Every structure is written in C-alpha cells, then in structure tokens.
Amino acid sequence: MAIVTEIENSEALEKMLSNLSATNLHRAVARASGRAATAARTAGTKQLRSIYTMKAGDMKSRVSVRKESDGTTLLIRGSVERIEKFRTRVKRGKGGGVFASVKRGTSSKVPRSFEAHGHMFKRDGKGRIPYRGLYGPAVPQMFGNPEVLDAMDARGSEVFETRLYHEIGQLTEG
Secondary structure, three states, X not given: OOOOOOOOOHHHHHHHHHOOOHXXXXXXXXXXXXXXXHHHHHHHHHHHHHHEOOOHHHHHOOEEEEEEOOEEEEEEOOOXXXXXXXXXXXXXXXXXXXXXXXXXXXXEEEOOEEEEXXXXXXXXXXXXXXXXXXXXXXXXXXXOOHXXXXXXXXXXXXXXXXXXXXXXXXXXXX
C-alpha cells in the first residue's frame, strides 16, 4: 500500500523547492517518509489493540521499518502466534480448561484443552494423545484488516505531508 499525498497550496511549495537542490529534496522526502512510516505503524497498532487482545509490544516487534532509496517500507512478518500472547485464563479441576479471548469482547472455552509448562494445548480425538498447541492469528493477517489499513493510511498521509513541509523548511532555512 502506498501513501499518496495531494498538495493544494502549490505556491508556497514552489517557493520552498526553488531554493532546494535535488539531493536535499531526496533527503527531505526520505526523512518525512521514515517519520510517516513510524506514525502509521503506531496508528495500526492502536487500531489492532482496539480489536484484538494481543499486547502492543508483541505486535510492534513483528513490524520493521526499512529505509529504501525512494522512501520507507513497513515490513510485517510473522507466523501464527501462540495463544499465550492473547488474553487467556486457565481453570483447573472439573469443568476446567483454557479460556481464550483473541478478539475483544469474546471469550470462550477451548474444548479438551489444558495447560502444561506455561503452554496451552488441545487434545485431538477421544484419547489423551495426540494433542497440539493452541494458536491465534498471525500479525500480518491482523494488520490486513481493512479498518487497520485505513487508520494507517490516514495517519501516514497526514504525518508525511506535515513532515515534508517541515523538512524542506529546515533544509532551505538553515
């Protein structure tokens, strides 16, 4: 997803750009895009926290900001997350098991589930074995939510425009 910015007041921009070399213009765009990418990541994380119960630090650790020759790229990587990264509760005894809440406002018991050594598992079939680990969605999948993408796009565009004016002003004035 690329951030597109329309500049309305072109007279002020033309005046600023006339005093700026191509190298400095490239430098200003790179700095502004870096700041916009960081702001977009923060906005995306905030939006995700309003939908999912995962901690913000765990989400941000999966997103890296990569500086490119023509701007900045947000790279979101990661596989499915263990259910322990979300809100979970373990009830012991009869009627016990693992209660998980991946999305806010929803919590349910995972059938035939148990906790051992800090990890959550679910039994497959009627016997004690086999069993498998419990996982939630991957961070890239969560960032693919349209609400999250819209929030990231809006914040990134806003910050890019304001920072571009600021950076050009800094380079032309001094």
